Amino acid sequence: MFKRVLGMFSNDLAIDLGTANTLVLVKGQGICINEPSVVAIQYDKHGQQRILAVGQEAKNMVGKTPGNIKAIRPMKDGVIADFEVTEMMIRYFIEKAHKRKGFFSPRIIICVPYGLTQVERRAVKDSAENAGARYVYLIEEPMAAAIGAGLPVKDPNGNLVVDIGGGTTEIGVTSLGGLVQSKSIRVAGDSIDQAIVDYLKKNFNLLIGDRIAEELKIEIGTAIPLEEELKTTVRGRDQIEGSLTSIEITSEHIREAIQNSLKEIVDALQSVLEQTPPELAGDIVENGIVLTGGGALIRGLDKYISDIVKLPVYIAEDPLLAVAKGTGIALDELDILQQTAYED
Numbered sequence: 001m002f003k004r005v006l007g008m009f010s011n012d013l014a015i016d017l018g019t020a021n022t023l024v025l026v027k028g029q030g031i032c033i034n035e036p037s038v039v040a041i042q043y044d045k046h047g048q049q050r051i052l053a054v055g056q057e058a059k060n061m062v063g064k065t066p067g068n069i070k071a072i073r074p075m076k077d078g079v080i081a082d083f084e085v086t087e088m089m090i091r092y093f094i095e096k097a098h099k100r101k102g103f104f105s106p107r108i109i110i111c112v113p114y115g116l117t118q119v120e121r122r123a124v125k126d127s128a129e130n131a132g133a134r135y136v137y138l139i140e141e142p143m144a145a146a147i148g149a150g151l152p153v154k155d156p157n158g159n160l161v162v163d164i165g166g167g168t169t170e171i172g173v174t175s176l177g178g179l180v181q182s183k184s185i186r187v188a189g190d191s192i193d194q195a196i197v198d199y200l201k202k203n204f205n206l207l208i209g210d211r212i213a214e215e216l217k218i219e220i221g222t223a224i225p226l227e228e229e230l231k232t233t234v235r236g237r238d239q240i241e242g243s244l245t246s247i248e249i250t251s252e253h254i255r256e257a258i259q260n261s262l263k264e265i266v267d268a269l270q271s272v273l274e275q276t277p278p279e280l281a282g283d284i285v286e287n288g289i290v291l292t293g294g295g296a297l298i299r300g301l302d303k304y305i306s307d308i309v310k311l312p313v314y315i316a317e318d319p320l321l322a323v324a325k326g327t328g329i330a331l332d333e334l335d336i337l338q339q340t341a342y343e344d
């Protein structure tokens with residue numbers, strides 16, 4: 001009873017717990033937190049850990065920390081790599097949303113990477129419950145992405161969404177409020193960044209970190225040839241000389257570096273299309289494919305995919321926000337929730 005009364009005053013939360021970015025949306029108010037999923041931990045003399053920073057502040061420390069501080073991405077490749085730190089991060093973000101708005105035990109829906117194990121799902125739920133949630137629901141990412149992209153997921157009509165995040169690319173075919181087909185591969189933003197690191201090392205003997213690789217991808221990365229190719233200067237360490245050096249890199253280099261990753265994404269998409277029942281495949285031919293997630297922002301990726309699969313490809317509005325928006329809509333619409341969220 002007490003909980004129910006409290007519930008009347010609470011503002012429910014939707015959380016997109018991404019491997020690269022975590023977004024928190026407050027019911028009726030929109031997105032209030034949008035920060036990298038990074039935690040900086042400091043270790044004292046006795047090996048005790050405490051949180052130094054979370055989110056953007058922590059990401060700025062990646063690769064620059066002294067020995068007793070570690071900047072950790074607790075979720076990697078679509079799995080929880082560090083349970084303890086993931087819990088700290090979830091609590092931190094919930095409390096941050098709480099403090100600012102003064103909530104009492106909210107209901108929380110969390111969008112988790114598709115294919116988490118039972119143990120991982122339990123850990124996410126426990127963290128949110130420990131942070132004061134009254135109920136915790138989980139939703140699968142391809143469904144949240146489809147809802148957030150504005151697709152009519154409840155209709156008896158096949159819709160296909162490809163969410164290219166940091167850790168995973170998730171492909172889902174929705175119909176009648178459920179996922180009819182889905183596939184998740186660990187090729188997405190992070191592995192594309194890694195491909196750029198490897199390429200520069202192999203072809204230019206240049207050593208760079210993940211963050212520089214990500215910046216190169218965003219600044220000059222492209223999936224297709226550009227009318228005017230882009231270029232930039234990269235600083236790094238010469239692998240042979242050991243000295244600091246800088247070289248000029250073009251969008252053609254980055255395209256070459258990332259082509260295998262993009263091909264793997266399209267291969268996964270094609271395998272989902274092949275497995276989709278004919279009626280729904282017919283719908284997809286008509287409706288086309290929608291891209292969400294930060295990876296959708298790679299220049300020309302829509303055209304690249306469309307040329308190979310011979311279907312129309314659209315980029316969702318604000319692809320980086322689609323999953324959070326979809327999770328927020330699921331929170332508003334219990335009928336969607338009942339079909340797609342699962343309680344463990």
Ligand SMILES: Nc1ncnc2c1ncn2[C@@H]1O[C@H](COP(=O)(O)OP(=O)(O)OP(=O)(O)O)[C@@H](O)[C@H]1O
Pocket residue numbers: 017018019020021022078113141164165166167168169188189190214217218221292293294295296297298299319320323
């Ligand atoms: N303009 C851009 N061009 C290319 N890639 C981008 C751009 N902006 C962001 N990204 C990439 O998008 C990725 C993050 O996307 P997103 O926030 O959707 O991932 P996530 O939801 O945290 O991860 P996941 O869904 O795998 O758990 C990062 O790899 C980032 O480098």
Ligand SMILES: [Mg+2]
Pocket residue numbers: 018019141163165166293323
């Ligand atoms: Mg995501």
